Amino acid sequence: MSFARSALANRFSALVLTAATATLALPLAAAPGVESSLSAVQGDARVAKALDALRADDGRTFTEQKHIAQIPAPPFKEKVRAEYYLKRFQELGLKDASIAPEGYVIATRKGSGQGPQLVVSAHLDTVFPEGTDLTLKEQDGKTYGPGIGDDARGLAALLSVIDALNKSGIETVGDLIFVGTVGEEELGNLRGVKALFKDRQGIDGFISVDGIDVRRIVNRGTGSHRYEMTFKGPGGHSFAEFGRPSAIHAMGRAIAKIAEVRPPKEPKTTFTVGTVQGGTSVNAIAGEARLTLDMRSNEEAALLAEEKEILALVQDAVKEENKRWDTDQISVDIKLIGDRPAGSTAEDSPMVQTAQRAIAAVTNGAKVTLSGGSTDSNTAMSLGVPAMTISGGGEGGSAHSLAEWYKPVDAYQGPQNVLLTSLTLVGVKGVSEPVLQAKGK
Numbered sequence: 001m002s003f004a005r006s007a008l009a010n011r012f013s014a015l016v017l018t019a020a021t022a023t024l025a026l027p028l029a030a031a032p033g034v035e036s037s038l039s040a041v042q043g044d045a046r047v048a049k050a051l052d053a054l055r056a057d058d059g060r061t062f063t064e065q066k067h068i069a070q071i072p073a074p075p076f077k078e079k080v081r082a083e084y085y086l087k088r089f090q091e092l093g094l095k096d097a098s099i100a101p102e103g104y105v106i107a108t109r110k111g112s113g114q115g116p117q118l119v120v121s122a123h124l125d126t127v128f129p130e131g132t133d134l135t136l137k138e139q140d141g142k143t144y145g146p147g148i149g150d151d152a153r154g155l156a157a158l159l160s161v162i163d164a165l166n167k168s169g170i171e172t173v174g175d176l177i178f179v180g181t182v183g184e185e186e187l188g189n190l191r192g193v194k195a196l197f198k199d200r201q202g203i204d205g206f207i208s209v210d211g212i213d214v215r216r217i218v219n220r221g222t223g224s225h226r227y228e229m230t231f232k233g234p235g236g237h238s239f240a241e242f243g244r245p246s247a248i249h250a251m252g253r254a255i256a257k258i259a260e261v262r263p264p265k266e267p268k269t270t271f272t273v274g275t276v277q278g279g280t281s282v283n284a285i286a287g288e289a290r291l292t293l294d295m296r297s298n299e300e301a302a303l304l305a306e307e308k309e310i311l312a313l314v315q316d317a318v319k320e321e322n323k324r325w326d327t328d329q330i331s332v333d334i335k336l337i338g339d340r341p342a343g344s345t346a347e348d349s350p351m352v353q354t355a356q357r358a359i360a361a362v363t364n365g366a367k368v369t370l371s372g373g374s375t376d377s378n379t380a381m382s383l384g385v386p387a388m389t390i391s392g393g394g395e396g397g398s399a400h401s402l403a404e405w406y407k408p409v410d411a412y413q414g415p416q417n418v419l420l421t422s423l424t425l426v427g428v429k430g431v432s433e434p435v436l437q438a439k440g441k
Helices: 005-015 035-044 045-055 057-071 079-091 152-168 191-199 247-259 298-326 350-362 377-382 411-424
Strands: 105-109 117-123 135-140 143-144 177-183 205-209 216-221 223-232 269-278 290-297 331-340 367-374 386-392 396-397 403-406
Touching: 035 045, 035 350, 035 411, 045 143, 045 152, 045 191, 045 411, 079 105, 079 152, 079 223, 117 152, 152 177, 152 205, 152 223, 152 411, 177 411, 191 331, 191 377, 205 377, 205 411, 216 377, 216 403, 223 247, 223 298, 247 269, 247 290, 247 298, 269 298, 269 386, 269 396, 290 298, 298 331, 331 386, 350 386, 350 411, 377 386
Parallel strands: 117 177, 117 205, 205 386, 216 367
Antiparallel strands: 105 177, 135 143, 143 403, 216 386, 223 290, 223 331, 269 290, 396 403
């Protein structure tokens, strides 16, 4: 497939005309300037060269992806992979590349000035603990290995995009800030992106490249609060000290109350008691019991409302257990162990509209799905910064398991979409003005 000027112009025109039938590809009228800017960017010879280069570079990008996947990056221990990513940024000419105190890798490809600042990121960390065998295996046309897709694909896609920009000589209006983030997975609580927004002022837009299916855009950030609750009491022998309150009984009362909570269906809001433990033996009154609780919602207000209700119910459970035995010996220690803010970027925003049209262009009209999820974009959304998560391309499955697999089917479409979307948002000097608005400019 060639991205020659005339073919691109014809394809884009056809996509616009068939918007009514491409159900999810172009669901809304374009935000001001999106169609004209994207068309201008697509029609530029240097951009066409870069897009063709990304397809030609598909094999090398996959080789890079496999190499990254075999560099350890367990939660809170991303240093080895971060150092490699820093080296690759430097090799690609990003002279200001550095590792921030929080551990994320950052480098800026400066624009011509007075344009927006757009972060384009992928996360360095994996869910797999230290010592996990990261050896890749090839079978039936698939590559198997922990983290081969999540997010080695996104990290490799970013490097491929930077290389294509350099080789095609494209100069942007706004700044492209490339970041390898940390703390995206598990209890990392998005610490890398949270630190980024504290460290750097003036970020106007945020893109995370995470996931495989190029047709998917995550424009709703599912927020979550996770708690560890430890119930404590005097304990004792089940017969000799009968009449003392039980930490397990108090926890059971709390779980029963939590199970009766009725969260709203919209915005989708959920809860679960994920783990329980406690007690020492069958014939002992439990002196300690512990549970972990996960609460999620697509809107911050609903999440906070559910949290308030459940925390009050837990305190009620403690009071009931104490009242049952006419004592005050049961207590509960409540510890927040997970905090991911909720947020969203509107479907009719220039950012989402640009990505929808760019995906349709590079995939020859594939239907685009808008969805929710918990990704690095949550933080930006919660701060009111336009943000979304787009995918690295290809096919894959079984993420977060040792059986994770990846297959590079039309994988180049991922980097092509990242490039086309980013360039339209920040503008190409002498070709198009930025679609993304710069704060205070």
